[in-house]
Amino acid sequence: MSVLRSEKLESLEPDMDGAAEVEAGIRDFVRNDVAYLRRPGAMHNAEPALEPGAEAAVNNVNSLIQRVAGTSLSEIEHLISELEDLRDLLHAEGQRVQRELSGYAQLSQTAMHSTRTIAENVAQWKRTAEGFRHG
DSSP: OHHHHHHHHHHHHHHHHHHHHHHHHHHHHHHTOOGGGTSOSHHHHHSOOOOHHHHHHHHHHHHHHHHHHHHHHHHHHHHHHHHHHHHHHHHHHHHHHHHHHHHHHHHHHHHHHHHHHHHHHHHHHHHHHHHHHHO
8 A cells, every 4th residue: 555655646746846846936926026116106216127038027927917807807797797687687586476476375365265155155055955854
């Protein structure tokens, strides 16, 4: 069993190396925080200028983030719109179902009243018929 585990660990090591490289890249990026590029004013002048290649990379990353965020926001707005439409539809359907239930309840009460009236009339006819037989 330990042989299998060691083989699995060895097969996962290349994936871990790739993940470690990505993590290292992210750490480097965070360490070389370029947020000051987006800040106006004196802080921008206090920082040394970036090399053209680094500045292009920063601009590419910023544009990528803006595109992804813009797409995500438009998708979220679209989903919100769809959910609002569904909420309105469900509200309208809920009102329709309440009206239907009210109609069925009224129909049921009318049917029970009619059945009670018929049962009372049949019972009265029975008493009258029995009175003629015995009388």
